[in-house]
Amino acid sequence: MGLFSIFKKADTLPPLTDDEAARLAANSEVERQQQAARQREIARATAMKIDAIESAMEADIFNQPEPAWGSQRPPRPATAATSAASNDDDLGDFPTTLLLDDEALPVVTADDSAPVVEEIAILYANGQQAVAQAMLAAAVAEANRLNSDRTTWWMLFDLYQVSGQQAAFDNLSIDYASTFETSPPPWNAPAALAAASPDWAGLTPTAALAGALDQHIAPQLERLRQLAVDNPVLRLEFSRVTDIAADGCALLLDALRQLQAQQRELILVGAPALATRLRDGIAVGRRDDGEAPWLLLLELLQLQNREREFEHTAMDYCVTFEVSPPSFTPPHKVAMAPAQHVSASPDRFMLPPIIENQLGALLPAIQQYADEYPALVFDCSRLTRIDYACALQLHGVLAGFEAGRKIAFRDVNHLVTALLRLLGYASLARIYPHKY
Structure with a gap:
């Protein structure tokens, strides 16, 4: 078949032979694999670029060298057992303003996540939403075939919600319901709500x-x-x-x-x-x-x-x-x-919808909150994205508090949860992603 024959009218095209149809299907699969490989190369290149940028910023953030990507990460518990112990510490000694009955809520552990989830978390954190979305869609398609972990599903649900893609969200809901035989999460776009007061942060x-x-x-x-x-x-x-x-x-x-x-x-x-x-x-x-x-x-x-x-x-x-x-x-x-198991209303510090470039005025506000309250609860219900550099800087701030300080992140979307877990936040705080 000639190269330009595909542009002829449909009624002039001869039917494909079995051999031609097989070659076409094989070529499509090869192209899909090549596209996935290109996306992974973009993610790795982005991670390397981030490392270079943060090496230049290290004096401003931690005053110590930042490890290269893939070598070390911020401190994590040494074993899964110690990780579980860290996350299962009783919060009963919190002040009456904090949570007491947390056993019914899911807690993020510090276990390593799949590499693709880490790559997507970094891409999304640094504003490369289109690439992150394409990789998530591919990961969900793979998970659909395997009927396996739901993490990438939840991340894609969150990405559609924060970007206002309700039609895509509804289509994914149908696939989710048929795959897992359970109700899909409801549509609730936080982006529209966050636009109401985008720069506000503080005690709620x-x-x-x-x-x-x-x-x-x-x-x-x-x-x-x-x-x-x-x-x-x-x-x-x-x-x-x-x-x-x-x-x-x-x-x-x-x-x-x-x-x-x-x-x-x-x-x-x-x-x-x-x-x-x-x-x-x-x-x-x-x-x-x-x-x-x-x-x-x-x-x-x-x-x-x-x-x-x-x-x-x-x-x-x-x-x-x-x-x-x-x-x-x-x-x-x-x-x-969602309703939570609490003994009294926590005095939460609500984070803004987007945190990027530098913590700026957010840093002294968090420090003042830490000076006034012995235990810290960060409300992430409006937080759609925190970039890699700010997440590292915030990790350094929290790590600088005295040992044993009670810290919790509440209502975190799954894209941000993946980044916090990647950076070792589970060794410093209890992280509660919103429930799907």
Whole structure:
């Protein structure tokens, strides 16, 4: 077949012989392998370039030589056993603001990950998203054939979310569900939320509601309103609410509406569970507790962007109270976080969406946080990427704290988790990737 014959009209092309079809399939496989090899060479070249850059920066970061790529890494536990012991240390001696019951949560260990995961973590950390995405797609295809580890799946899910690729995310969800016969992770793009206040970092004002949701929550909500004056990001935790009263519903509803009117960025913990409790306590046609529980349920459904459930509940509300149903408004600057096993609300230091070039003003803020709190909890729910140099610099800062200092990284995406594990953070801190 001539070289230019492929450009002829389809109706003039003769059918391929069996031999030609076999050669075409073989050539396609060779090209795929060559492409994968080229991507790996790019990754290795990038790693070497990073080493050269950091050798020049070593005086500014650690004042000591940085080991070359592949020779040594920041200190890690000597064995898997010591790694497990480090990560399984009881946090029961934390202050009451910190986590006590962490056994139910996954902890990243310091075991070496597959080389391809390390290469992808470095590429993504240094802004080479397209190459990282191509390598992840190839790794997921290989994992799909082997039905093996899910790490690359979770990394690709996170990459699609932080880059706003919902269609690709949905396609991957279908493959994930059919491969592992389980529900895929929900779509929740942190990039849109992070754009609301991109440069903000620091302690996250939190109201952790516990026990009965009644008139006694008023002081906590008032304090949160006052903190909202100087803080663009606020956190509300509902995971320990055990009972609900109409007066408490009215107070919480008013606070939520006021904070949204002030354009504050909200992080809600345990909102789905609270919505379920509210739904269990109401019934169509029953007005005993008034409208507040219904309106709070509608508010929570709206904040979770659950439009279909909102519409159904709004019609039930309309029938019950014989009023016009409220209309659905998409949430603005609201994120959901999973419920966690905590004894009290941790005073978390929230990291910004992107950390690159140098820690800059983030460094003294972290130092001040460390001076005021004996145990440190870094909230990574808004963190989409930290570059290699900054991750090394932060590792050096944490390593400089006194021995035995309790440190935890919470709600870390799996791309950042792979980088932190690569750099030996598991020997300094407990790392909790967000759950899929």
